[in-house]
Amino acid sequence: MRGNRETRIFFSTELLGWYERSKRDLPWRRHRDPYNIWISEIMLQQTRVDTVIPYFHRFIERFPTIADLAAAPEEDVLKCWEGLGYYSRARNLQAAAKQVMERHGGTVPNTKAEVSALKGVGPYTTGAILSIAFNRPEPAVDGNVMRVLSRYFLIEEDVAKVGTRTLMEELAAELIPEGRASDFNQALMELGALVCTPKSPQCLTCPVMARCAGRLEGAEERLPIKSKAKPPRPEYRLTALVEGGGALAGRVLVRRRPDTGLLARMWELPHIPADAVPGEGAGLPDGPAMDRLATALAAAGVPARPGGALLNAEHTFSHIHWNLRVFRFDAEIPMQAPAGGGVSPAAVAETAAAYDAAGGEDTTSEYRWITREDMDNLAFPNVFLRILNGYFGS
Numbered sequence: 530m531r532g533n534r535e536t537r538i539f540f541s542t543e544l545l546g547w548y549e550r551s552k553r554d555l556p557w558r559r560h561r562d563p564y565n566i567w568i569s570e571i572m573l574q575q576t577r578v579d580t581v582i583p584y585f586h587r588f589i590e591r592f593p594t595i596a597d598l599a600a601a602p603e604e605d606v607l608k609c610w611e612g613l614g615y616y617s618r619a620r621n622l623q624a625a626a627k628q629v630m631e632r633h634g635g636t637v638p639n640t641k642a643e644v645s646a647l648k649g650v651g652p653y654t655t656g657a658i659l660s661i662a663f664n665r666p667e668p669a670v671d672g673n674v675m676r677v678l679s680r681y682f683l684i685e686e687d688v689a690k691v692g693t694r695t696l697m698e699e700l701a702a703e704l705i706p707e708g709r710a711s712d713f714n715q716a717l718m719e720l721g722a723l724v725c726t727p728k729s730p731q732c733l734t735c736p737v738m739a740r741c742a743g744r745l746e747g748a749e750e751r752l753p754i755k756s757k758a759k760p761p762r763p764e765y766r767l768t769a770l771v772e773g774g775g776a777l778a779g780r781v782l783v784r785r786r787p788d789t790g791l792l793a794r795m796w797e798l799p800h801i802p803a804d805a806v807p808g809e810g811a812g813l814p815d816g817p818a819m820d821r822l823a824t825a826l827a828a829a830g831v832p833a834r835p836g837g838a839l840l841n842a843e844h845t846f847s848h849i850h851w852n853l854r855v856f857r858f859d860a861e862i863p864m865q866a867p868a869g870g871g872v873s874p875a876a877v878a879e880t881a882a883a884y885d886a887a888g889g890e891d892t893t894s895e896y897r898w899i900t901r902e903d904m905d906n907l908a909f910p911n912v913f914l915r916i917l918n919g920y921f922g923s
Contacts, residue, residue, distance in 0.1 A: 531682035531700055532742075540681060540737050541704050541713065547736035548716030553578075553723075556585055561711070563637035563662035564595055570657045571618050571649065578722065584613055595635050599626040607795060607908035614911055615847075616792060621649025639663045652698070660710040668701035669714045670694065673721025679753035680725060680743035688753045761850040767813070768800040768842075769822045770920065771833050771858040773898050780898035781920065782831060782860065783907070791846070796897075796907045798916065800853065801825050819856050826858065831896065833858035840919075844912035855916060 532540075552558070555578065557569035568588060572581045591609050592598040598606070603623065610619035625647040629637060637658070638644055645655040656669035668674075675688045675697050682700065686693040705713050724731045730749050732738050743749045771782035783796045801822065803813055813821070819835035826833045836857040844851045899907065901921040909917065 531684060536740050537704055539740050541706050543736045544716045544720060545706065545709060545712060548712060548719060551723075552715070552719060556582065558715070561662050561664075563639075563658060565589060566662045567637060567654075567658050568622070570654050570661075571622050572613060574618060574654075575615055576613060580613070584610070595626045595629050595637070598623055599630045603794065604906075604908055608906065611908050611914065612911060616795065616908075616910070618649060620793070624648040625650060637662070639665070641665075641667065656698075657714065660705075660714045662711075664708070664711045666702065666705045666707075666710045668698045668705070669718070670697045670701050671718065673725075674701060674717050676727065676753050677717060677721045677725045680730070680749050681737060681741045683742035683746060683748065683752070685748075685752070685754055687756050689756045689758070759848075761845055761848050763850045763852060765803040765852045766800045766854070767803045767818050767822050768798050768853045768855040768916075769826060769833070769858050770798055770839055770855055770916070771826065771831065771860050772836075773860050777860060777898050780900055781917070783897055783899050783909075783913075784829075785895040785897075791849075792910050796909050797913045798855070799826060799829070799831075799896075803854065815854075815856070818854060819858075822856060823858070829896065832861045834861055840916070842912055842916055844910070851912065853912065853916075 555569075557565050569581065569585055572585055572588075588609050591605070592601060601623070603620070606619050606623050607616060610616060613619075628647055629635060632638075633643070638647075639659065639662075641655060641659060644650060644658055645652070650658070653669055653671045656667040659665040659667040660669055675694070678684060678697055678700055679688060684693070684696070686696065688694070688697070701714075701717070704717075720735070720737075724735050732741070732744050732749060735741065735744075738744055741749070743752050769782070773780040773782070782799065784799050786792050786795050786797060788794055799822075803818065815838050819837075823833060823835055836859055839855045839857045842851075842853040842855060844853075897903070897907075904914075904917060904921070
């Protein structure tokens with residue numbers, strides 16, 4: 530095991546003392562409710578604490594119990610999650626809530642096997658729930674924790690490798706003082722978030738600096754060692770913001786994404802792939818790009834007239850980087866606005882072959898004409914949320 534016994538005891542003792550003096554007052558720390566802790570840990574994945582706090586409050590207010598979350602319409606859950614991104618987290622969370630209702634009578638389980646069997650709950654979240662909520666001596670090793678341990682114990686193995694994570698989990702488990710798993714794991718996360726930061730670590734204010742092997746070797750800036758992940762694949766897309774006229778004045782056309790895959794069942798502006806040419810953005814001049822979009826819209830039952838380029842937008846997912854070129858269109862649909870803002874059946878008589886030929890990707894989308902008020906009930910991915918909020922002046 531890395532470090533001698535005295536070094537490990539110093540680390541655990543000083544870290545706990547620092548945490549007791551300096552810990553942040555976070556809403557999920559005010560009690561040990563396993564449901565609240567579980568929600569917070571899922572939200573905190575890939576997301577900053579300051580961003581999570583208002584979402585946590587709204588989510589708990591809307592779904593105060595596991596039963597409430599399990600029984601809610603998925604769209605309500607996604608709407609409450611809107612803006613946090615990584616929406617599979619919300620879907621998995623609701624699926625896991627249903628598992629808890631079905632298998633555990635609505636009570637969050639407290640064994641490693643049962644917690645880790647929940648949808649979307651990996652090794653880190655399992656350790657966080659068991660240690661923080663139930664004070665079980667389980668390690669909870671995330672990026673913050675691996676950074677702290679790699680510096681303090683001068684671990685120069687690649688933290689992206691499975692073997693290194695296993696080493697870190699074993700080391701973290703050894704460091705947990707008896708009966709203090711909840712506070713210790715939170716302290717370790719806190720140190721990584723506030724002091725032992727990725728860049729410019731605040732070594733002079735660190736409670737364990739005196740025995741930090743990485744600092745003593747002058748290696749704190751280059752640790753942890755992590756092989757670079759493959760950069761997200763760029764995708765160029767042509768996007769239509771279609772404005773209604775006549776009975777549809779003040780409305781914009783949106784569609785729901787397919788039931789599976791990226792951003793499943795969320796709402797968006799219609800868009801199609803562009804012919805990306807290296808060094809040429811979306812790869813098509815605006816004229817041909819609008820022609821392709823118009824053809825795709827017509828095939829989807831929505832004839833529309835191009836009105837010109839509106840804006841560029843982009844968004845990065847874990848594996849894809851979207852570059853959107855957004856064009857304004859005027860709808861040419863002589864019809865009454867249907868109840869609820871949906872496109873009339875006649876207007877959505879899609880022709881699959883024509884839509885595919887125009888560059889479309891799905892032929893079963895649900896289309897709707899929406900106002901700003903409708904956005905309060907529909908869940909949109911972040912990039913389309915920004916575009917629509919800007920358009921409606923929100």
